[in-house]
Amino acid sequence: MYAIIMTGGKQYRVEKGLNVVVEKLEAEAGKEVVLDQVLMISDGDKATIGKPTVEGATVVAKVVRQKRLPKVLVFKKKAKNGYKKMQGHRQYVTELEIVDIKG
8 A cells, every 4th residue: 555645845655664755844753743635545456546635544654853965065157257156055854754544
């Protein structure tokens, strides 16, 4: 059984027991979060597709940890002007472990 959920503007295919890294959620490590934007649930040959979400379907996940991704460097340069600029960015993310799919 698997589900397709949406969180942080992105879609993820999740199964029970799977660890997934999503955009930062406001929850502490060890707490459970309920994701209610379930777009599709598939159980073997039976699939339920939402319009846009499946009514009454939820995915329960446990927050494993909050972390940051590796640094991404952004370098800008304009030729013949002597202009150059370097910036770095580290995105905050949340690692979730899928506990249950209800629907």
